[in-house]
Amino acid sequence: MMRLSSDSTRQVRSLRPAHSITLARTLHPGAWWVWAIGLAAGASRLTNPIGCLLLLAVAGFVVSARRSRAPWAYAFGGFLKLALLIIVIRIVLQALLSTESQGVHTIVVLPQIPLPSGAAGLKLGGVVTWEAVITAFDQGLQLATIICCIGAANALASAQRLLRCLPGALYEVGVAGVVAMTFAPQLVADAVRVRSALRLRGYDGRSVAAVRRSAMPVLEGALARSVDLAAAMDSRGYGRTTVDRRATRMATAGLVIGGVVGICAGTYGLLGSAGSGWMGLPTLGLGCALAVVGLVVGGRRTGRSRYRPDPWALPEWLVAGSGVAAAVILFLLAHAHPGAAVPPYPLQMPEVPPLLLVGALVGVLPAFLAPPPPDRVVDKGRPR
Amino acid sequence: MTPDPAPRLAHSGTAAATDDATVTSSAVTGGEPGSVATNRAATAAQARGSRQPHAILPLRLRSALVLALVSLVGLAAYTWPFFLTPGAALDNSHGSDAPWFFVALLPLLVAVVVAEISAGGIDAKAVALLGMLAAVGAALRALGPGAAGLEPSFIVIVLGGRVFGRGFGFVLGSLTIFAGALVTGGVGPWMPFQMFAAGWVGLFAGMLPRCHGRVELAMLAGYGAVAGLVYGGLLNLWFWPFGAYSPEVSYIPHAGLGVNLHHYAVFWATTSLGWDIPRGLLTGLAVLVAGRPVMAALRRAARRANFG
Numbered sequence: 172m173m174r175l176s177s178d179s180t181r182q183v184r185s186l187r188p189a190h191s192i193t194l195a196r197t198l199h200p201g202a203w204w205v206w207a208i209g210l211a212a213g214a215s216r217l218t219n220p221i222g223c224l225l226l227l228a229v230a231g232f233v234v235s236a237r238r239s240r241a242p243w244a245y246a247f248g249g250f251l252k253l254a255l256l257i258i259v260i261r262i263v264l265q266a267l268l269s270t271e272s273q274g275v276h277t278i279v280v281l282p283q284i285p286l287p288s289g290a291a292g293l294k295l296g297g298v299v300t301w302e303a304v305i306t307a308f309d310q311g312l313q314l315a316t317i318i319c320c321i322g323a324a325n326a327l328a329s330a331q332r333l334l335r336c337l338p339g340a341l342y343e344v345g346v347a348g349v350v351a352m353t354f355a356p357q358l359v360a361d362a363v364r365v366r367s368a369l370r371l372r373g374y375d376g377r378s379v380a381a382v383r384r385s386a387m388p389v390l391e392g393a394l395a396r397s398v399d400l401a402a403a404m405d406s407r408g409y410g411r412t413t414v415d416r417r418a419t420r421m422a423t424a425g426l427v428i429g430g431v432v433g434i435c436a437g438t439y440g441l442l443g444s445a446g447s448g449w450m451g452l453p454t455l456g457l458g459c460a461l462a463v464v465g466l467v468v469g470g471r472r473t474g475r476s477r478y479r480p481d482p483w484a485l486p487e488w489l490v491a492g493s494g495v496a497a498a499v500i501l502f503l504l505a506h507a508h509p510g511a512a513v514p515p516y517p518l519q520m521p522e523v524p525p526l527l528l529v530g531a532l533v534g535v536l537p538a539f540l541a542p543p544p545p546d547r548v549v550d551k552g553r554p555r
Numbered sequence: 556m557t558p559d560p561a562p563r564l565a566h567s568g569t570a571a572a573t574d575d576a577t578v579t580s581s582a583v584t585g586g587e588p589g590s591v592a593t594n595r596a597a598t599a600a601q602a603r604g605s606r607q608p609h610a611i612l613p614l615r616l617r618s619a620l621v622l623a624l625v626s627l628v629g630l631a632a633y634t635w636p637f638f639l640t641p642g643a644a645l646d647n648s649h650g651s652d653a654p655w656f657f658v659a660l661l662p663l664l665v666a667v668v669v670a671e672i673s674a675g676g677i678d679a680k681a682v683a684l685l686g687m688l689a690a691v692g693a694a695l696r697a698l699g700p701g702a703a704g705l706e707p708s709f710i711v712i713v714l715g716g717r718v719f720g721r722g723f724g725f726v727l728g729s730l731t732i733f734a735g736a737l738v739t740g741g742v743g744p745w746m747p748f749q750m751f752a753a754g755w756v757g758l759f760a761g762m763l764p765r766c767h768g769r770v771e772l773a774m775l776a777g778y779g780a781v782a783g784l785v786y787g788g789l790l791n792l793w794f795w796p797f798g799a800y801s802p803e804v805s806y807i808p809h810a811g812l813g814v815n816l817h818h819y820a821v822f823w824a825t826t827s828l829g830w831d832i833p834r835g836l837l838t839g840l841a842v843l844v845a846g847r848p849v850m851a852a853l854r855r856a857a858r859r860a861n862f863g
Contacts, residue, residue, distance in 0.1 A: 215655065243737075243738075243739075243740040245740075246739070246740025246741070249740070249741075264804070264826075310797075314794075314797060317744075318743060318744075321742065321743045321744065322740075322743070324742070325740040325741070325742050325743075326740065330737035330738075330740075330742075333737075334737070338666065338670075340666075340670035340674070341666060341669060341670050341673075343673050343677040343681075343682050344669050344670075344673050344677075344685070344726060344730060346682050346686070347682045347683075347685040347686035347689060347730060348686070348689070348730060348733060348734055348737075349686070350682070350683060350685075350686025350687065350689075350690065351686045351687070351689035351690040351693055351730065351731075351734035352690075352693070352734050352737055352738055353690075354686070354687060354690040355690040355691075355693040355694040355697065355734065355735075355738050356694075356738070357690075358690055358691060358694040359694050359697070362694075383844060383845055383848070386845065387845075387848055387849075387852070389691075390691060390849060390852055391852055393687045393688075393690065393691050394684075394687065394852055394853070394855075394856040395856075396687060397680075397683040397684045397686070397687035397688075397856070397860075398680070398683070398856065398859055398860050400683040400686075400687070401678075401679045401680040401682070401683035401684070401860065404679035404682070404683065405678075405679045405680075409679045409682075423674070424617055427621060427667060427670075427671055428617070428620065428621060428624075430667070431621050431624045431625055431628075431664075431667065432624065434624075434625075434628055434660070434664070435624050435627060435628055438628050438631055438660075439631075441656075442631065442635055442638060442639055442640065443640050459660075459663060462663060462667050463663070465667070466666060466667060466670055469670055469671075469674060470670075
């Protein structure tokens with residue numbers, strides 16, 4: 172029965188509706204993450220404030236065009252606040268603590284507070300220059316852009332679906348993660364319920380004793396629920412399909428230990444002196460490859476099939492490809508016009524070569540090429 | 556083709572598992588020969604290697620070795636600014652590449668070590684307990700006033716690691732951070748560093764010496780205070796090398812161990828120490844206040860689920 176259905180799926184694969192870029196469906200979360208990491212990698216090559224602002228606008232536009240109505244889809248605002256905080260902290264620290272004035276255009280001379288000699292050259296206050304402040308702003312904006320690109324992935328990709336893509340060796344821990352994500356909101360509701368019950372009995376919920384009185388029932392409830400959940404999982408045959416062969420176990424052990432030793436040696440080589448070149452990247456790459464193969468082989472122990480796996484079709488390729496292409500273009504830009512990627516004089520208007528605009532335009536393509544999320548389309552089509 | 560679970564489902568479904576005794580018996584009798592063997596191996600390893608009476612996910616020799624090696628690389632991911640040799644491959648003109656290298660490497664390391672610890676047959680009860688405790692921690696993280704530096708989920712991680720052992724503590728710590736980040740939409744380059752540090756908090760809580768009563772509570776409270784403080788100091792390190800805040804508090808390549816340690820100490824003292832000390836104190840205090848009932852509840856749950 173199952174074989175028949177899988178054969179027929181293979182036949183109609185070329186006609187799958189998943190390839191359409193207009194059919195409303197949820198995009199594979201991996202595609203959004205590849206796109207976002209591509210943009211972030213591109214931003215890591217730019218301190219040009221105009222380039223960083225362009226990338227921020229790209230991330231914000233794609234989020235507003237393609238986010239769903241789930242609660243986590245509003246995470247981007249939080250990331251924007253964090254980005255502002257990073258920039259402000261950068262500027263304040265630079266203005267207050269820097270001894271090198273880094274320029275001649277003074278904004279203000281703050282009263283300088285003498286510090287004990289233990290602080291070795293640290294100063295508080297003194298001359299604050301435009302050059303120092305704008306350099307701090309540019310560098311803070313770069314980090315803020317990287318953070319916001321990651322925030323865009325948080326807002327666009329569903330965490331539940333991402334958990335389903337975990338490798339097989341992490342299957343059990345992934346299930347524990349699903350349990351945690353399912354019950355965490357419920358625990359908050361539990362806490363509210365217990366606290367209102369306490370208030371009805373005349374306790375106020377402010378003292379330490381009250382917190383303890385309301386926390387313990389929530390914890391006890393969670394533990395009791397975990398025992399019930401384990402019983403339910405056991406009765407449905409959870410974890411019964413373990414294939415545990417001695418040969419597989421030994422192979423996994425060898426691969427994982429070899430891989431980890433390789434990663435150790437590779438990291439040591441990368442951090443150590445230049446003389447040990449062979450211990451650097453090649454050893455590290457080999458170690459990573461061995462560890463990944465170990466994860467795949469170790470994942471075979473849970474023989475299981477995936478229920479309705481997320482497709483990776485044309486829109487996924489387009490979205491992931493746009494992120495990778497943007498990263499490649501921005502790396503090329505940093506190579507071809509180093510003065511435009513990292514402006515040498517902070518007070519000059521930074522130049523904006525066409526390549527930068529092309530990179531930003533390629534990055535914004537998912538706003539049009541990704542299929543719209545289903546919950547927003549349904550709302551739009553509803554008659555008013 | 557993967558084996559169809561349906562027949563086995565019918566088989567074990569005959570034991571309508573509602574109370575703990577039937578769950579345990581079905582876990583032993585219902586499985587395939589292979590899974591019975593792993594169960595037996597796990598029990599034997601528990602009797603041999605664990606120090607906690609209720610240890611779940613005990614560390615076998617192999618996973619302990621992997622954990623030690625991976626922790627070494629993890630420690631390098633935080634402390635590389637102090638040890639980077641001039642002229643090394645990671646030592647380039649713009650010093651901000653090395654942090655991204657470790658941001659890319661750490662998720663693979665976390666995956667390998669968690670898979671390795673959980674490879675020894677993790678059953679439904681362990682999965683459910685792990686998920687529930689991580690849910691409690693994640694909910695505390697979502698509710699907790701992050702701005703005040705308080706990390707209330709540390710109570711769950713410390714006490715869970717203490718009651719259920721080292722391996723469980725590590726997995727619980729990193730899973731709590733992971734689930735909390737997914738629930739609040741806070742996945743970022745800082746997450747792998749937080750997962751490692753929180754995993755160590757749980758791991759070392761499980762490695763504390765055995766004792767009872769007030770001594771145990773005082774020891775755990777002191778440990779929680781130290782862990783809260785050190786956690787903050789470690790986590791600053793991942794973004795510290797990005798900064799050219801000012802020459803006296805930022806990372807200077809080639810400046811040597813002493814200078815950079817001093818710069819970092821000044822950076823820590825002027826920025827996050829004001830949050831880290833309250834976090835340490837509050838974690839210790841919370842363990843002191845809530846430790847006894849929480850540990851009693853965890854041990855009771857372990858007895859009901861018939862672990863070890």
